[in-house]
Amino acid sequence: MISNRTISNLKQGLSSSLLAKLGVVLLVLLVLMAAFAPLLATHDPTRTGSFSDTGNPYPPPGFDYQTTIAQDGEFEQVTVSPSSDHLLGTNNVGQDVFSRFVYGARVSLVVGLLGTALAMLIGVPYGLVAGYYGGRVDDILMRIADVMLAFPALVLALALIGVFQQSTINVPDPIVMAGLAEGMPETIPIPGTVTIVAALVIWVWFARVTRGEALSIRNQEYVKAARGFGVSDSKILLRHVLPNSITPIIVLATIQVAVIILLEASLAYLGFSGTTLSWGYEIERGQDLLRTRPWIAIFPGLGIVLAVISVNLIGDWLRDALDPNVEGTERGA
């Protein structure tokens, strides 16, 4: 499955490539930031500022962001520039941009990893069955996969968004529950719909890659021998075919994490994510204030770029070290 040679290839790849090292370091930092978000955040990321007229973060009726921004002192108090209190300033409703940047990593990484895992759960068995049985079964299953590939990823995601009710799952935050971080939100909203939609869009790549592997492995001597001994198909698939096709699946999975992070950001930017705690959504909020308050849109964007770069670099490293020549891994986004 994972041989010593593979491991030494990986090590060599890591020590000889500066970019691979950079990717690993970046990802470790991002994961740490996401894990310890409540300890790193300087403010409750959901706490808004308020206008004294209305007592809420939204300006009084008739307030025109574009024309009154410079003169309106109230708005100045809600949306402040970077300072020692608010490291990266506050957004259009007075929430701390730095704290939302830190928390945004959680949503991005969780959706990326969960979505990929879910896509593997659908795509890998699908591909195993298609490739192992071949013939008519393979034909039917792969024609269905072809249909899924007729839709650009984002377009299919938008269609699925139309079907599912947008929902978020509020996951309790263990650090806050343990009382280690005062005043931080007790739960993290994970956009469940987006995770499922991403998996439904991405799985077909896993199906194709796994199928290709299974197709070549099923005619190997050891598989034939196992079949001759009367070992059941499900056992052969799990014990022989799957472990021997795992390398390209891992490389593909790494790159799909980046794809899903970008997909989640895009859907959130378009307002279809169902959660407001997302880098993509922050960019949407910042775009109308781009000229006068660029920090609202700049920093969450940097977060996305860093997350995607780190995952892509790790994907490149794995691909070069394991050299599986996987279809579908050329896509970086």
Added chain:
Amino acid sequence: MSIAKFLLRRLFQGVFVIWGAITVMFGLRVVAPGDPATLMLGQGATQELIQRVRVQEGLNRPVSVQYLDYLRGIVTGDLGYSWQSNREVEAMVIERVPATLELAIAATLVAIAIAIPLGVISATRRNQPADYGATLFSLLGISTPNFWLGLMLILLFGVWFGVPYPRGLRIAFFGPIPYPRALIINVIDMPTGRRPVGFLDAVVTLLQTGSIGELQTWLKHITLPAITLGTYFTALITRLTRSGMIDEGGKPYVTATEAKGLPGVLIRYKHVLRNTMIPIITVLGLQLGTLLGGAVITETVFNWPGLGQRLIDAVGTRDWPLMQGIIIFIAFGFVTLNIVVDGLYQYLDPQVSTE
């Protein structure tokens, strides 16, 4: 198998895939929550009215009958009516196609124009500063979400390109346009109230009056969106060109042509690059979907009056007939382009087996 036979088979597969795509979209509408008649009429509609619309739209018939009816409609070019605007979906789709097409073509041209020279330079100056620069650029290019890139470009160059407003160009359609006129994109710069400018429009003006003003305006409008949409492809093609040139450059025939005394530039561009084009075209074919998906987002950022923006509106209002129409159209275009790319592939590399 001959090329004609191969293409015929691909065409047959294409028809099957498009039928599948139509079926998927129909199925999604059937399982989608919300009663269509209520969505059409809005919340305040009376039960009686809802019932009447259900009968009128044939929504009370069995799903299988509705499905066959929908298929029949598509074959005859009838995609139904939008629930929101009550206009014919096919007209709403077609009038938006030129804008998206212009953007996609411009983005592809930007990508090819930058990426291929960059890739060649990167490969010939391997491990030199120029190569590191190109590598870093392509890494950033494939990792940057294009909506953010678009906003950053507006922030940095907006003023320069006469973008007067923080969010994009504020371009908007001037109401529905009759069919033939839709071939010429009608784009209007809202703050200045300038006349619509599309590429064909600008060219026609140039031919009629000899004035290049229109063309300049068009160029100003399309530059930033084209760069935004094209960056991912620029990055991807740079990567592919570089690795392809390096692989190909090590082959014996290159040494032979060098020994023959052919100038390096000629070898690089005539022989090596040409052989590198084949994998590039394959990947580009696979990536057309990303281009179309990227267009959806880019259009939103720049308020570009294309199909993508209309799709976002349709999803937002759950206007299923319009959504279905646009998505089926995109799938159709995507599948057709892929067949074209396959044909091109055959043409470029006669060695490729058509089996």
